[in-house]
Amino acid sequence: MRKVISVLFLVIILVLFQVSEVMAHPGRTDSNGGHTCLTNCEKWGYKYGEYHYHNGGSSSSGGSGSSSTTTPQAVPPKPAYSQADVDEGSAAGKDQGYQDGYDAAEASATTTSGNESYQLGYEQGYMEGFKAGQEEKMKEDQEEGTNDGQKSGKKDVIAGHDEDPVEQSDQSPAYNEAYVVAYKEAYAQESLRQLVKEKGFEQGYEHSDIAVPIDYQDNKELEDLFASAYDDGYSKRTVEEKIKHGDLGYEAGLALETIDSIELDDDLYADAFNEGYERGLSERQEDAMQAGYYGAYLVDDQEEVKKYQSELLKDFYSKGYQSNKIAKEIRDTAYDIGYESEDYVIDDEFTDTKEAIALYDGLFKEGQAQSEEDSRQTLVYVFGAGLPIVAGTTVGGWMWRKKKKKKVG
Numbered sequence: 001m002r003k004v005i006s007v008l009f010l011v012i013i014l015v016l017f018q019v020s021e022v023m024a025h026p027g028r029t030d031s032n033g034g035h036t037c038l039t040n041c042e043k044w045g046y047k048y049g050e051y052h053y054h055n056g057g058s059s060s061s062g063g064s065g066s067s068s069t070t071t072p073q074a075v076p077p078k079p080a081y082s083q084a085d086v087d088e089g090s091a092a093g094k095d096q097g098y099q100d101g102y103d104a105a106e107a108s109a110t111t112t113s114g115n116e117s118y119q120l121g122y123e124q125g126y127m128e129g130f131k132a133g134q135e136e137k138m139k140e141d142q143e144e145g146t147n148d149g150q151k152s153g154k155k156d157v158i159a160g161h162d163e164d165p166v167e168q169s170d171q172s173p174a175y176n177e178a179y180v181v182a183y184k185e186a187y188a189q190e191s192l193r194q195l196v197k198e199k200g201f202e203q204g205y206e207h208s209d210i211a212v213p214i215d216y217q218d219n220k221e222l223e224d225l226f227a228s229a230y231d232d233g234y235s236k237r238t239v240e241e242k243i244k245h246g247d248l249g250y251e252a253g254l255a256l257e258t259i260d261s262i263e264l265d266d267d268l269y270a271d272a273f274n275e276g277y278e279r280g281l282s283e284r285q286e287d288a289m290q291a292g293y294y295g296a297y298l299v300d301d302q303e304e305v306k307k308y309q310s311e312l313l314k315d316f317y318s319k320g321y322q323s324n325k326i327a328k329e330i331r332d333t334a335y336d337i338g339y340e341s342e343d344y345v346i347d348d349e350f351t352d353t354k355e356a357i358a359l360y361d362g363l364f365k366e367g368q369a370q371s372e373e374d375s376r377q378t379l380v381y382v383f384g385a386g387l388p389i390v391a392g393t394t395v396g397g398w399m400w401r402k403k404k405k406k407k408v409g
Helices: 002-023 083-102 116-159 173-205 220-254 267-295 311-322 325-340 354-385
Strands: 034-036 051-053 058-060 069-071
Touching (some): 220 267
């Protein structure tokens, strides 16, 4: 009985030893079933660079007995590996893995370059880099999709388009997922912003006191947006009303209405109305004065005067008439110059306008005609009476001379 117990105990010990050998250290093994420890060696009870097997040597058994012996295999020469080889392979694998992961390429963690330690490090580094590349690419795609989605959502609201987040066929799933989410959020937010602006603008345009709806009072951004839109609406209405009342004043000024007799709906626009009134009145005044100025060039301007029934306009016409100094001088001198001149003469100061020349010529010719008529009448009187002429005088004291006409008024 003791012999049976001893055999069983020995078998258990051998099995545990085999398992501990197999589980002692993870990693790939070579064709001999072993490898060199290069990572966390002390944790597993090995020295750095120690070559060991993960299973024992070959076993043999024979005869009718129940005994077995283990014949250890020859230990191959220990390779000249180092941690530097592992690190170098890890760095190279990490770079390549990152690029493949970023480019969404198929993962390939194996390499034929370097020794066993380099290849082991390459595999570990590659998978780490591959994962990092995938994560970085996903992060970038998500950021780009979010930005594009926000822009498109806001743009569609402003353009009056319906909500329609269209996924991009040439983009990654991460991009499209982020794009759709951001688009919908931006569309909803901008739609609310537009609604707030419309209500604020309408309230301001009505020129009513500002009253922010209760729904927006707990949101500082929306409350400020409402107030800003209110100001825009209020300003726009103010500008329009000023233009409107300015036009009303202008028409009243043209019609020569009495400003005191006009009542305004809102004194806020009284200044705009008054400015328009003065503009219209000044325009009528300018027209009347200009008509009077050119009326002074007419020999008879009564037809022009009849056009102005208002005493105010007649006064403006008269002021314009009197302001024409050239016409006045022509009226004072042209007739006498013509009366005394046989040939046509005119001063340069009377040739600035065709109207001045016409007035001058009319009076000049009238003076010449009167001079000729006076001369003819004098001759007829002298010779018809048979009175002698002596040194420019006649018997009885009659003088043969030209008569000037009085200045034209």
